[in-house]
Amino acid sequence: MACRTKLAPLKLLLVEDEKRLAELLKEAIGEYFSSFVLAHDGVEGLQKFRTLRPDIVITDITMPKMDGLALAEKIKKEKSDIPVVILSAYSDKEKLLGAIDAGVVKYFIKPFDPEELLAYLCTLAEQIKKKSLVPLMPPFSFDLQSEQLFRKGVLVHLSPRESRFIALLYHSPNHYLSNEAIKERLWDEDLVSDERLRTFIKRVRQKSDKGLVENVAGQGYLLKVDQRH
CATH class of the missing domain: 3.40.50.2300 (Response regulator)
Incomplete structure (x- = not known):
């Protein structure tokens, strides 16, 4: 049992x-x-x-x-x-x-x-x-098993694709992914515009915090994690 x-x-x-x-x-x-x-x-x-x-x-x-x-x-x-x-x-x-x-x-x-x-x-x-619950930029944490984001222990309601985005960033080397890698892994369509990606990122930031996902010189995005852990 x-x-x-x-x-x-x-x-x-x-x-x-x-x-x-x-x-x-x-x-x-x-x-x-x-x-x-x-x-x-x-x-x-x-x-x-x-x-x-x-x-x-x-x-x-x-x-x-x-x-x-x-x-x-x-x-x-x-x-x-x-x-x-x-x-x-x-x-x-x-x-x-x-x-x-x-x-x-x-x-x-x-x-x-x-x-x-x-x-x-x-x-x-x-x-x-x-090892399922990992700390991100305070006050956020992320459950790797359920792919859910939490703010001070309270669930942040993300869409499945938005949750997948956070998970992909976390599991990527240095928590960073290029724009092209994000498009390839999150969408089935052959062509996803830069504008659509920016709109998607903006929505994630609005639901969480603009500092949680950082833009890297227009090349990709970086997930901010708690460096003390």
């Missing part, structure tokens, strides 16, 4: 090209999570990662289009602290030598016991909860 409570708020993305195994895992552990999403290759996995913004990613290592290690590296560039778990056939052991460089936190050799995986996910859930 304690494990179920810990996992209940979390979103999990499973990237597995063996569809039978993917469905079996979903049946075994899917009900524990608020959202359990499947993808069947690395490219689809990256797309669903960007849409779902999961708390945990589980991925097979050998897949078409993009393997699990390449997927892990791309995910870590966008959200450096997300735990990535690798599922591997015994024959993939040589590839696992690159798992540390890809930022993988754990790997399971097939066949494995779903209960063993579930127990490890419960451990991850405890770690996620402890």
Whole structure:
């Protein structure tokens, strides 16, 4: 019961090209999570990662289009602290030598016991909860798990895209993103104008504080965080 409570708020993305195994895992552990999403290759996995913004990613290592290690590296560039778990056939052991460089936190050799995986996910859930709320420029804080902004503990009502913007800035190197990177990650359209981006940023500042998101010489935007932490 304690494990179920810990996992209940979390979103999990499973990237597995063996569809039978993917469905079996979903049946075994899917009900524990608020959202359990499947993808069947690395490219689809990256797309669903960007849409779902999961708390945990589980991925097979050998897949078409993009393997699990390449997927892990791309995910870590966008959200450096997300735990990535690798599922591997015994024959993939040589590839696992690159798992540390890809930022993988754990790997399971097939066949494995779903209960063993579930127990490890419960451990991850405890770690996620402890580091979920991070301080930004006072008096703001941001919940990385729910992607919600708070002012003195009170929720600031942002749209999903606005919340995603804050999260993307926080997870980016030095909390900075260029204009083009913001457009690419926040909008599906091929072309987003500079004016539309400026209007979007202005709305975020109006809802929070003009000092929270700083313009960097017209090149991009910087999220102001509490440097004491």
